[in-house]
Amino acid sequence: MSTLPLIAHRHLDAVMAWRGNAPVSVRQFLGEVEHVAGQLPPGRHVLNLCGDRYRFTVALAACIVSGRISLLPSTHTPEMVRQMQRIAPDAFCIVDQAAVDKDGGGVDLPTFRYPESIPPSAADPADVSNINCPEIDCEQVVAQVFTSGSTGVPLPHVKRWGSLVRSVRAEAERLGIGAEHAILGTVPPQHMYGLESTVLMPLQSGAALHAGHPFYPADICAALANLPRPRVLVTTPYHLRALLADQTTLPAVDQLLSATAPLSQDLANEAEARFGAPLHEIYGCTETGQLASRRTTAGPEWRTLPNVRLRRDGQTIWAEGGHIESPTGLTDVIELSGDGPVSTTFLLHGRHADLVNIAGKRTSLAYLNQQLNAIPGVQDGVFLLPREDSPDRIGRLTALVVAPGLSPAELTQALRERIDPVFLPRPLLFVDALPRNATGKLPSQITQDLLATPQPQASTRVPA
Amino acid sequence: MPEANLELQNEVARLIVSALNLDISPEEIQADAPLYGEGLGLDSIDILEVALVVSKHFGFQLRADNADNVSIFSSLASLTRHIAANRTK
Numbered sequence: 296m297s298t299l300p301l302i303a304h305r306h307l308d309a310v311m312a313w314r315g316n317a318p319v320s321v322r323q324f325l326g327e328v329e330h331v332a333g334q335l336p337p338g339r340h341v342l343n344l345c346g347d348r349y350r351f352t353v354a355l356a357a358c359i360v361s362g363r364i365s366l367l368p369s370t371h372t373p374e375m376v377r378q379m380q381r382i383a384p385d386a387f388c389i390v391d392q393a394a395v396d397k398d399g400g401g402v403d404l405p406t407f408r409y410p411e412s413i414p415p416s417a418a419d420p421a422d423v424s425n426i427n428c429p430e431i432d433c434e435q436v437v438a439q440v441f442t443s444g445s446t447g448v449p450l451p452h453v454k455r456w457g458s459l460v461r462s463v464r465a466e467a468e469r470l471g472i473g474a475e476h477a478i479l480g481t482v483p484p485q486h487m488y489g490l491e492s493t494v495l496m497p498l499q500s501g502a503a504l505h506a507g508h509p510f511y512p513a514d515i516c517a518a519l520a521n522l523p524r525p526r527v528l529v530t531t532p533y534h535l536r537a538l539l540a541d542q543t544t545l546p547a548v549d550q551l552l553s554a555t556a557p558l559s560q561d562l563a564n565e566a567e568a569r570f571g572a573p574l575h576e577i578y579g580c581t582e583t584g585q586l587a588s589r590r591t592t593a594g595p596e597w598r599t600l601p602n603v604r605l606r607r608d609g610q611t612i613w614a615e616g617g618h619i620e621s622p623t624g625l626t627d628v629i630e631l632s633g634d635g636p637v638s639t640t641f642l643l644h645g646r647h648a649d650l651v652n653i654a655g656k657r658t659s660l661a662y663l664n665q666q667l668n669a670i671p672g673v674q675d676g677v678f679l680l681p682r683e684d685s686p687d688r689i690g691r692l693t694a695l696v697v698a699p700g701l702s703p704a705e706l707t708q709a710l711r712e713r714i715d716p717v718f719l720p721r722p723l724l725f726v727d728a729l730p731r732n733a734t735g736k737l738p739s740q741i742t743q744d745l746l747a748t749p750q751p752q753a754s755t756r757v758p759a
Numbered sequence: 760m761p762e763a764n765l766e767l768q769n770e771v772a773r774l775i776v777s778a779l780n781l782d783i784s785p786e787e788i789q790a791d792a793p794l795y796g797e798g799l800g801l802d803s804i805d806i807l808e809v810a811l812v813v814s815k816h817f818g819f820q821l822r823a824d825n826a827d828n829v830s831i832f833s834s835l836a837s838l839t840r841h842i843a844a845n846r847t848k
Contacts, residue, residue: 510803511810513820533804541811541820654804689804707800716802722782
């Protein structure tokens with residue numbers, strides 16, 4: 296059995312996290328992991344909702360060392376939580392004070408409350424080199440990430456320890472991140488990008504993670520300024536744009552990382568100039584995890600992470616090698632560099648047509664349409680992508696719906712139960728019928744014409 | 760509510776509608792209805808947009824750690840009170 300350690304830090308007094316201005320040592324972390332692992336209820340599947348990134352990391356590690364599987368659905372709406380419970384009837388959730396403060400900590404699952412006080416570790420304080428770090432079986436399934444299946448049922452993608460560790464070590468190697476770095480994220484750890492780049496990469500490169508999840512530009516800058524250098528900001532085009540627009544002075548940063556949506560050259564140039572740091576983008580998909588990176592200001596070409604390569608076979612591009620366990624077909628529109636069938640550099644021309652990505656949250660049109668049409672009173676309905684995709688701005692979805700008995704407010708509330716708020720349509724247009732053709736498809740020109748015609752019942756928001 | 764605050768409240772409502780391209784008139788935003796979730800239906804992307812406009816327009820930056828973010832955005836009236844107490848222009 297091959298194993299890899301839970302964390303890569305070399306001694307017990309190394310700093311593995313910053314909570315506010317207070318460092319957290321590896322000794323304290325391992326003690327908390329052991330304590331929390333011993334308190335968890337019997338279920339094997341876990342929805343980790345901790346809002347404090349350090350506590351999220353302890354809870355995740357406690358699940359890993361006790362053989363539990365973390366569930367990562369794309370959203371936490373009541374309908375998605377019900378679907379998780381159908382898939383894993385023993386699932387429970389872990390919440391901390393930060394999660395309770397934010398949204399009542401609430402999903403409808405048995406709940407384990409992260410302990411507010413944990414006794415100090417019993418390890419001998421003088422013996423800092425005897426780290427006794429847990430070794431985890433590379434084959435162990437530590438997470439299941441869910442994508443929106445076209446039938447409305449979320450599809451699980453299994454994440455094994457060995458593959459996850461190799462992928463974040465490759466990421467750290469590419470970015471030059473090591474034990475001296477401190478890493479702040481503006482993205483939640485409950486989705487793949489945040490899990491990989493703000494939790495697992497620090498753990499596996501010996502770096503320190505920041506426990507916060509700052510939201511406002513001023514909070515992000517304050518948290519950055521408090522971290523020792525070299526420091527890394529893990530963010531998205533949407534947060535970057537807000538930071539640059541809102542702040543006149545920015546704290547120095549040593550490395551910027553962006554993902555979830557394409558970044559424009561202009562924004563990348565401004566970010567590099569004003570933060571004084573190189574900006575890298577990460578590209579990946581749920582099936583493979585992270586695959587490639589690029590320094591956006593250096594040009595549009597992506598370079599695969601160490602040992603990963605792409606191979607063309609007919610119309611399909613396969614990713615293989617490195618941390619990818621078995622060759623995996625990619626659904627995005629990719630052009631390999633060079634003439635051969637195998638390459639480590641490529642251009643990304645677009646995401647798979649059905650995929651919807653808004654502010655880092657992903658779903659598919661098929662899933663959204665399925666959820667819309669499952670609402671009692673909806674006779675027909677369809678979601679449409681934003682007409683133009685301007686980089687760095689958030690485009691919203693539109694929906695056309697035939698639901699004569701429902702008010703816009705009733706329909707919006709029913710959708711809110713089922714889909715993430717970022718996908719709620721605006722505008723939501725009520726129509727008498729959808730002009731489906733003989734095969735049941737909607738000709739795109741006709742839907743665009745419907746959108747262009749003012750609808751007497753049109754309504755986006757109805758104040759309560 | 761004092762008249763000055765009512766005026767400010769109308770101004771804030773206009774700013775929200777224009778910043779977010781909402782399909783309603785500013786008068787339709789009820790002063791005490793939630794801005795988040797049910798009610799007006801804003802999400803965190805919208806809140807960040809509003810925060811940028813507030814900072815530009817009223818000369819102060821919203822912070823999550825000096826006041827409860829959720830309570831500031833609990834209604835148009837509470838956002839208006841927060842702006843009235845913190846504005847520098």
